[in-house]
Amino acid sequence: MSVRKGVHAITPPDDNYLKIKKPKSIAAGIPAATSSMLHGIKKMGVTKTIKTLTTVNQPTGFDCPGCAWPDPEHSTTFEFCENGAKAVADEAMKGGVNPKFFSKYSVQELSEKSDYWLNKQGRITSPMILPKGKNFYEQISWDDAFNLISSRIKDSDNPDRSVFYTSGRTSNEAAFLYQLFARSLGTNNMPDCSNMCHESSGRGLGEAIGIGKGTVTLDDFNYADVILVIGQNPGTNHPRMLTALRDAKRKGAKIIHVNPLPETGLVRFKHPQDYMKLSFGSEQLADLHLQVKIGGDAALMHGLTKVQIELDALDHDFIKKSTDGFELMLNNVASTSWKNIEQDSGLTRFQIEKAGRILAQSKASIACWAMGLTQHRNGVAVIQEVCNLMLLGGHVGKQGAGLCPVRGHSNVQGDRTVGIWERPSESFLVRLDEACGIVSPREHGVDVVEAIKQMRAGDVDLFFCMGGNFLSATPDTLATADGLTKVKLTVQVSTKLNRSHLVTGETALILPCLGRTEIDIQKSGEQFVTVENSMGIVHMSQGGLKPVSNNLRSEPWIVASLASNSLDDKRDWLQLVENYDNIRDLMSKALHGFDNYNDRVRQDNGFALPNPPRDSRSFNTPNGKAQFVSHELPDVKIDGDKFVMMTIRSHDQYNTTIYDLHDRYRGVHGNRRVVLMNASDMTDRGWKTRHIVDIVSHFEGETRRADGWQIIAYDIPRGNIATYFPESNVLVPLDSTAAKSNTPTSKWIVCSLLEPGQSDSEEE
Numbered sequence: 001m002s003v004r005k006g007v008h009a010i011t012p013p014d015d016n017y018l019k020i021k022k023p024k025s026i027a028a029g030i031p032a033a034t035s036s037m038l039h040g041i042k043k044m045g046v047t048k049t050i051k052t053l054t055t056v057n058q059p060t061g062f063d064c065p066g067c068a069w070p071d072p073e074h075s076t077t078f079e080f081c082e083n084g085a086k087a088v089a090d091e092a093m094k095g096g097v098n099p100k101f102f103s104k105y106s107v108q109e110l111s112e113k114s115d116y117w118l119n120k121q122g123r124i125t126s127p128m129i130l131p132k133g134k135n136f137y138e139q140i141s142w143d144d145a146f147n148l149i150s151s152r153i154k155d156s157d158n159p160d161r162s163v164f165y166t167s168g169r170t171s172n173e174a175a176f177l178y179q180l181f182a183r184s185l186g187t188n189n190m191p192d193c194s195n196m197c198h199e200s201s202g203r204g205l206g207e208a209i210g211i212g213k214g215t216v217t218l219d220d221f222n223y224a225d226v227i228l229v230i231g232q233n234p235g236t237n238h239p240r241m242l243t244a245l246r247d248a249k250r251k252g253a254k255i256i257h258v259n260p261l262p263e264t265g266l267v268r269f270k271h272p273q274d275y276m277k278l279s280f281g282s283e284q285l286a287d288l289h290l291q292v293k294i295g296g297d298a299a300l301m302h303g304l305t306k307v308q309i310e311l312d313a314l315d316h317d318f319i320k321k322s323t324d325g326f327e328l329m330l331n332n333v334a335s336t337s338w339k340n341i342e343q344d345s346g347l348t349r350f351q352i353e354k355a356g357r358i359l360a361q362s363k364a365s366i367a368c369w370a371m372g373l374t375q376h377r378n379g380v381a382v383i384q385e386v387c388n389l390m391l392l393g394g395h396v397g398k399q400g401a402g403l404c405p406v407r408g409h410s411n412v413q414g415d416r417t418v419g420i421w422e423r424p425s426e427s428f429l430v431r432l433d434e435a436c437g438i439v440s441p442r443e444h445g446v447d448v449v450e451a452i453k454q455m456r457a458g459d460v461d462l463f464f465c466m467g468g469n470f471l472s473a474t475p476d477t478l479a480t481a482d483g484l485t486k487v488k489l490t491v492q493v494s495t496k497l498n499r500s501h502l503v504t505g506e507t508a509l510i511l512p513c514l515g516r517t518e519i520d521i522q523k524s525g526e527q528f529v530t531v532e533n534s535m536g537i538v539h540m541s542q543g544g545l546k547p548v549s550n551n552l553r554s555e556p557w558i559v560a561s562l563a564s565n566s567l568d569d570k571r572d573w574l575q576l577v578e579n580y581d582n583i584r585d586l587m588s589k590a591l592h593g594f595d596n597y598n599d600r601v602r603q604d605n606g607f608a609l610p611n612p613p614r615d616s617r618s619f620n621t622p623n624g625k626a627q628f629v630s631h632e633l634p635d636v637k638i639d640g641d642k643f644v645m646m647t648i649r650s651h652d653q654y655n656t657t658i659y660d661l662h663d664r665y666r667g668v669h670g671n672r673r674v675v676l677m678n679a680s681d682m683t684d685r686g687w688k689t690r691h692i693v694d695i696v697s698h699f700e701g702e703t704r705r706a707d708g709w710q711i712i713a714y715d716i717p718r719g720n721i722a723t724y725f726p727e728s729n730v731l732v733p734l735d736s737t738a739a740k741s742n743t744p745t746s747k748w749i750v751c752s753l754l755e756p757g758q759s760d761s762e763e764e
């Protein structure tokens with residue numbers, strides 16, 4: 001079986017002229033305010049824009065589907081965020097993708113449109129089926145859709161031939177039911193977007209401090225002396241974090257930005273709301289920018305650790321009482337030479353010592369990071385190096401200090417807490433089984449990369465996706481496409497059209513669901529759901545807009561209906577969704593830390609989940625201590641004229657959803673097929689801006705190719721380049737993953753840049 005004839009698995013480029021402007025030096029401000037209003041008005045109209053933008057992150061409103069950064073003022077005023085507004089406007093679009101739309105375009109024709117165009121068509125309004133051998137989606141009833149899925153499940157002799165993916169917008173209630181359904185069926189095959197995202201943080205922190213989550217609250221930012229922002233672009237991806245950084249800075253904190261790019265948000269920031277107070281100045285955020293080479297963070301951490309030791313900036317009491325592995329770590333770092341550190345990090349000893357001194361003087365430091373650390377071969381190791389640095393000074397479990405992995409999707413952390421995990425712990429399963437009267441399978445399930453391999457081997461009959469865009473978010477687009485087309489039935493629970501609806505199994509279903517912004521009415525009346533933010537606070541979310549179509553269903557209802565249709569168990573699944581309090585009552589029994597869930601989540605601002613390092617400076621590791629974990633530096637050498645490529649987000653996208661074609665802060669407009677490159681690397685080759693190249697990636701003797709990219713000179717270290725994902729995912733090798741977390745190395749892809757049509761010596 002192959003991809004339906006003529007279907008494009010990769011987005012065709014939008015044929016727009018590339019306009020290059022000077023990168024911006026100030027983030028947010030009036031342009032951001034205008035941009036979000038315009039996005040809103042263009043997509044939802046004026047009245048709906050005002051209604052939506054004033055109910056986001058309010059006590060009675062919905063949780064912003066943008067990112068997982070906590071809201072300081074959940075109970076007071078609306079915190080303005082340009083990209084949050086875009087996410088909301090994008091979801092609140094009209095229902096343009098209706099049965100008539102699907103009868104107009106075949107899947108082949110749709111696949112000739114770009115990802116930007118697909119998303120722009122509006123919300124999906126009805127359940128649709130793409131029958132085996134057909135090229136047009138047809139309308140199907142909810143009942144028939146469930147019957148089809150359950151007959152697929154029943155025809156399969158082995159529950160492990162079904163795979164259940166989750167993207168991170170799914171509420172706690174839906175996610176809990178979903179994992180209960182999969183485990184009742186007999187499989188732990190629950191890959192999720194976290195496998196491609198903060199899995200390295202979860203693994204690294206779990207081993208080091210006994211919990212796979214961060215240890216700070218938002219309030220800690222008010223007491224920090226130093227904040228490290230490593231491998232993260234908050235101006236675009238977590239704009240509300242800039243407010244916390246600005247406030248911390250006003251209270252005297254120093255900010256150190258570690259990034260191969262001078263990301264605009266960290267250079268200067270102008271709070272949009274300050275314009276209303278007639279204050280027009282902008283504020284510098286980062287005190288120091290350490291422009292590491294891609295993959296140079298481990299070397300930098302060794303350098304910073306050396307400086308702390310030399311200056312004796314150590315919390316000896318804490319180290320002695322609460323940690324293990326200190327001596328080993330000390331010897332390991334001592335054996336790394338400064339020469340090696342300078343070479344691998346691309347920074348000078350002088351720069352590192354300067355940063356080291358700032359850290360050494362700090363009584364309370366916070367380390368924040370995101371994809372710049374996790375999506376590397378040594379993602380788990382480098383996070384543990386950051387952890388080592390923080391443990392040295394006792395910067396864990398005290399006010400103003402701690403570890404802060406900044407999560408992406410707005411409920412990715414909650415989904416994991418309530419059981420979306422292919423490798424559940426025994427203690428989690430024991431409690432779940434007892435509370436729910438099931439016997440969960442103990443064998444671990446597949447993660448994202450393993451799921452693709454299993455599909456390619458023909459071992460998957462049903463692939464069910466709770467949200468997301470599996471085809472375009474995963475590495476190695478053509479390998480994933482090959483896998484997906486070998487599945488018998490693929491099912492997408494979705495709000496918007498994307499390429500995963502076009503490259504499908506033999507038969508495909510689209511089940512359209514309510515979004516965060518919409519009113520959810522079940523038998524007992526209007527419902528709310530709950531989510532967990534990046535700092536472990538669980539709170540309510542309730543949409544206020546009329547659903548775009550009366551044929552949409554809520555995610556909890558979809559899971560419950562499917563379970564009730566496919567399982568022969570005694571549970572009254574439909575009764576559970578008549579009133580979501582029923583689900584939460586079951587969750588109270590089944591999950592650690594969720595006692596009296598229904599009461600506590602109704603409190604203003606919700607409640608905090610237990611976090612031993614933060615709550616009591618205790619560590620749930622085998623010996624009860626925080627672990628210094630030592631690692632050799634990774635080998636970051638690459639052959640002569642090759643480049644290391646990182647795949648990053650532009651300012652106008654949400655993962656695979658392309659809102660528009662501008663990367664305003666970086667000054668790139670109208671075209672996404674670009675390569676950011678160091679000007680000296682360009683002159684060496686005699687290339688000018690807009691020169692067209694083909695990119696070939698190299699991994700273990702294999703090559704992958706993507707043609708036709710325009711070069712832009714940019715402030716990026718020599719030997720490094722950057723491209724936008726998902727366009728560049730075709731170049732990310734499926735087997736190139738981080739040790740232990742199996743996260744695709746989306747920030748470390750070794751590439752050659754070639755003249756158009758030129759072949760690479762390593763290509764077959």
Ligand SMILES: Nc1nc2c(c(=O)[nH]1)N[C@H]1C(S)=C(S)[C@@H](COP(=O)(O)OP(=O)(O)OC[C@H]3O[C@@H](n4cnc5c(=O)[nH]c(N)nc54)[C@H](O)[C@@H]3O)O[C@H]1N2
Nearest residue numbers: 083231232233237258294295370371372408409649654655
């Ligand atoms: N508007 C918007 N918001 C989003 C998203 C979105 O797409 N759009 N996505 C959401 C999701 S799911 C996530 S996970 C987060 C992602 O948030 P980020 O992690 O900020 O997203 P990326 O664009 O992947 O940016 C990675 C940053 O790491 C840097 N970097 C790359 N390699 C290295 C390295 O080796 N070392 C260091 N020190 N830095 C490096 C890059 O220059 C870039 O600044 O954002 C969430 N929020």
Ligand SMILES: Nc1nc2c(c(=O)[nH]1)N[C@H]1C(S)=C(S)[C@@H](COP(=O)(O)OP(=O)(O)OC[C@H]3O[C@@H](n4cnc5c(=O)[nH]c(N)nc54)[C@H](O)[C@@H]3O)O[C@H]1N2
Nearest residue numbers: 167197467468469473493494495496498647655656725746
């Ligand atoms: N090369 C490269 N690849 C990457 C990354 C990278 O940095 N570089 N980042 C990785 C990361 S961090 C992540 S998190 C993944 C993201 O992977 P995914 O989560 O799979 O992808 P998204 O693009 O966020 O999914 C968008 C789709 O979700 C659906 N959707 C939106 N809201 C809802 C909702 O409320 N309910 C339901 N059911 N569906 C909804 C819409 O149909 C939309 O088209 O991508 C990863 N891929």
Ligand SMILES: [Mo]
Nearest residue numbers: 197198408409
């Ligand atoms: Mo993510």
